[in-house]
Amino acid sequence: MAPKVEIVQRQFGHPEWEEPFVVNMGPQHPSTHGVLRLYLELDGESVVRCDPRIGYLHRGLEKLSENLTYTQAMVLTDRLDYISSAANNVGYCLAVEKLMGLEVPRRARLLRTIVCEMARISSHLLWLATHALDIGAMTVFLYCFRDREWLLDIYEKICGARLTVSYARVGGVRLDFTQEIVDELYRFTEEFPGRITDYETLIDINRIWLKRTKGIAVVPPEKALNMGLTGPSLRGSGIPYDVRKFKPYDAYDEVEFEVPVGKNGDTYDRYRVRMEELRQANRIIRQCLDKLPETEGEPVIAEGAPDLLMPEKKKVPEAAPHPKRGFLIKGAEVPVVPPGEVYVSIEAPKGELGYYIVSDGSGKPWRVRVRAPSFVHISAIPEMIKGHMVADIIAVIGTLDVVLGECDR
């Protein structure tokens, strides 16, 4: 535990006021995970004040979606948390489906669950890689990227894209899995638990790793709730809140999995929770794959699902073979969504990701609001960094697993 620093507030003009040693960490910094900027006042190596400044990646995604149809706006959700885009798509589609009252076929629900858990694994792998690299363990980084590459290749086989997948559709998914993908996923789930053990042997009981993570940024359960932490960051403090268990969506009520929780609420516990989640995600994928043959031949998109309408291009391609999954159908009707408002949240890899959509009955959303876990988590940084040192800042940023694309939107 780092020595506690007594924080004395001396205003400018006070006789004892001294000019603080200010460091602007970021937005160009190798370990602020994107474009987070931290305004730091330091006393030697200890942090006296930490003030996150955000907005460097603001693209106005919420406003942009007001000018697009519901199906078009889904593509924007890829760009929220670009590491787990599949989960974002599913959250948005769930919200729109709830507005429209659509029933998703079981096969599509299973497929969505699989891609969601794949997103969780690839997000957690990236988190582990960068968290370990920030603390100085370089080899873990490349081990994780090797396996994440495999997942991205599977994504590519599923839908053609690696990062911004846009695989889910309002009312289902875009394409069915081929046998090749199922085989590849079986191979992955077979081999992945061994890989997790590999990472753990690299850092799990490493003395330096323990020293750098145990007792760092301790968050007691009540405080974690008050700060609005969700996802693994909350479960590390011992609160077993998981949207997948409390309000199951898609096929999560069909599969068995455990919600790992930590005890002390420090950085090491959050690390353990995420490592355990990797195993559970692998287990969920496996169970869904086993259930897939039961739904062989079912459609993967609901009957009343809206068509995808793309902006007009000069060259009009041929009509797609299937109107529900096609890329452009000229003159297709803009789907009319009944007026109302809806809030749906899912358990994204980073935490609880919520979509609040207000519809005025036209084809375009009147307002879309995203409850992004990273935004909430960044606001917890100053509280968690209190009394720690410069080197712990990056450990805290790492342990909260923030993505600025989601925070700034």
Added chain:
Amino acid sequence: MEAILKSALPILILVVEALVLLVVALLHVAYTTYAERKVIGHMQQRIGPNRVGPRGLLQPIADVLKLLTKEDIVPLGADRSLFYLAPLISLVAGATSLSVIPVWDKFVLANVNVGLLVILALSSLSSYGVILSGWASNSRYAFLGGLRASAQVISYEVAMALSLVGVMLMAGSMNLAEIVRAQTATPFKIYAIPQIVGFFVFMVSAIAETNRVPFDLPEAETELVAGYFVEYSGIRFGLFYLAEYFGMVVMSAVAVTCFLGGWAGPFEVPGIPFFWFLVKLYALLFFYIWVRATLPRYRYDQLMGLGWKILIPLSLANILVTGLLKLWV
């Protein structure tokens, strides 16, 4: 005329010897970077450099050429003279230490009787380069890096010097060649076995002294971007890089000489008197690289705690035990 030639000849020979040593050492330094990238690459399941030349063997040369042609930027608020001087101090101090290291029985550039002290002095001097560059850059990150470096060097210098005292006591000399000869006369042939504690402390503080993982706090990439040399570019950046690897080579050579029996080996290799010296040197360099691929980084206060609470008491106890044994046995 002849008299002048006669007196100038030893100097000429010395200059040639120094040049040969420097060139060989520079090649070693350059190819240590290559070896590091290759070895770490294979440890991390990648290939490492393989584009320039066969198996990427020309990569170090390409790197130097690139650095030479890059723009040399000096920040506006920097203290220019110190900014220019700092990398040179680091490099010169590192390279000069090589002169007292006995590569084999007949080859010591400067056979001084206080060889160990020279090495310790020069390694402290090289930290001036780090501290001054941190100060002169007029950058917050560099300043923090420089501060960390000064604190780290002061505490680990003590531990390193103390760990070498045991060797001095056993050999009864500070001349490095004498230390090697004294070692080969002992039953174990190397001091690493009777001085195991000293060897351990020396290796740990040598890693800290050369600012390598897990003690690379002054340049901690993920915290201070690059630490003390964050504002450097072009060949000045390259000089710091060179100095770091020179430090590695020198520290490994000192460890070989003081603890692992220098040029002496289990059997003579005909024609290559420095064969065993190089084998041991490469083994230690590999150890450095291996550590880098494996360990995370310490935090500043933990590093200080390790130095003052564990390494220095350990080496003090080592001196006490060695001295008592020497007195009674």
